């Protein structure tokens with residue numbers, strides 16, 4: 001699995017700079033540990049069964065069955081299903097906590113929070129079938145929050161958001177019996193089915209994994225996104241910067257890291273509080289600088305422009321700069337190594353969730369009923385740590401300019417206008433061939449492959465081939481660090497895509513948010529399907545989902561719900577079911593025959609690009625669209641206007657409006 005072809009384990013110059021320091025000082029990092037830990041090939045490929053005490057059974061060589069007789073297909077399917085369940089449970093538990101916060105806000109029991117987007121609250125109430133007429137915002141917030149909570153414990157029927165999928169998609173799910181009944185129920189059922197001696201049919205296990213993952217994508221994650229928008233505001237475009245160069249040498253640097261926006265929203269408020277700023281100045285700092293890592297970073301970037309200091313593999317490096325007073329973590333993607341590393345520096349690692357403690361870290365429990373007080377305690381602790389900084393700081397200078405804050409709602413406004421949101425111009429551009437197709441490039445960093453390398457190569461190649469790219473999670477940070485989210489990146493786009501981006505005013509790589517915000521991609525794809533001209537469902541679209549550097553189990557849940565929703569999904573790094581040919585075939589051709597989407601793994605990013613473009617062209621042909629031609633466009637729009645401006649008036653009017661040119 002390991003990719004040792006590059007001179008450095010990353011292409012990020014800030015990390016290369018800091019790794020020379022950690023290597024000289026013999027400080028352990030994820031990069032050094034990855035170089036010395038050889039992943040177990042049996043576990044990595046899905047051939048190790050440890051669901052009972054008779055094993056672990058390693059199904060390699062002549063051993064084709066476990067002690068109980070489980071086949072390689074059953075073992076690989078069980079392992080994959082459990083990973084998907086763990087990933088989906090993380091997203092969904094995040095959504096559940098937000099539902100509790102929404103109810104508390106509605107009841108006036110969460111001081112400091114408010115409903116920031118009441119229009120979205122009413123829209124979500126509509127999706128849930130809750131009448132909004134005559135109700136106060138508080139009443140509606142409670143009802144929406146309670147309905148959201150009910151979705152987790154529902155035992156029968158269908159999740160209410162299933163109705164947001166296309167009619168055809170809903171029929172497909174019903175025919176296959178994979179409509180999720182309740183978010184928690186499907187997760188529990190995976191754990192039951194994969195207990196020893198229960199489900200031993202790999203197809204049956206994996207089909208249930210789709211059902212469970214749909215409960216994530218069209219349940220827990222979609223609820224998390226919706227409630228975050230209701231409480232903290234639906235994102236709209238804003239500018240910021242990315243990478244470790246956003247840390248300041250003369251300010252108190254606080255990094256928020258993890259996934260949930262509830263705490264980080266209040267840290268934003270606390271860090272701007274005049275009392276806190278005065279306290280920072282009294283300690284000799286010029287102010288308080290907030291930055292982010294991982295998806296908490298995406299949440300505060302999308303709504304406040306708080307700059308990302310980096311993605312998953314940057315978390316230790318931020319501490320190595322010596323300039324971070326506090327790293328405040330909530331849940332998911334936090335390295336245990338942060339605490340030991342912080343002992344070599346002055347950084348205070350502060351855990352805040354009862355679900356995610358690290359031995360040796362400072363724990364300041366966060367209570368959303370008393371949020372600002374918790375947030376101020378955290379910020380105060382960071383400020384008090386400022387005088388403990390070492391004399392030498394190692395803040396790299398690199399930053400990337402970015403535009404973020406695109407939501408499904410905002411894309412509607414940009415494409416269709418404020419009074420009549422529409423995806424028509426996007427669909428038309430795809431139909432004409434100005435845009436060849438669309439790709440979601442999402443997901444993590446993985447220390448077993450070169451950091452950011454595959455993600456950047458894939459994005460660069462796709463936009464050069466006129467593919468509109470949307471990004472989320474750590475892939476979005478990768479894009480941001482190297483300027484891929486800046487409007488200037490249009491210059492690297494194919495001519496057709498460039499014309500559309502110029503006309504609409506979007507960059508060719510559009511940041512849609514955090515991991516749970518992959519649910520925005522489902523909404524976008526569904527609207528493209530129903531807008532007209534591109535078939536009837538997601539599996540008709542010339543679109544793909546790509547996770548170049550997956551690491552987290554959440555990525556597998558995202559990939560699976562996208563497949564079950566009809567998308568072709570391609571992962572990099574390596575396959576967790578590599579050992580089983582039948583499972584590998586089933587999640588590709590087998591799933592495609594049932595739901596139209598398929599899941600495949602390719603170690604080389606070039607294969608991912610080639611397969612993606614091939615798929616888009618195949619879907620274009622099936623839709624009977626014009627064959628994609630890279631040279632067809634690029635002579636209209638601004639360029640055409642420049643040429644037209646040189647013509648005499650009559651000829652110009654003729655060219656523009658077809659008016660006859662008067663005879664000489």
Ligand code: MSK
Nearest residue numbers: 295333443444473474
């Ligand atoms: S943070 S799940 S490393 S994208 Fe959402 Fe990044 Fe993957 Fe965590």
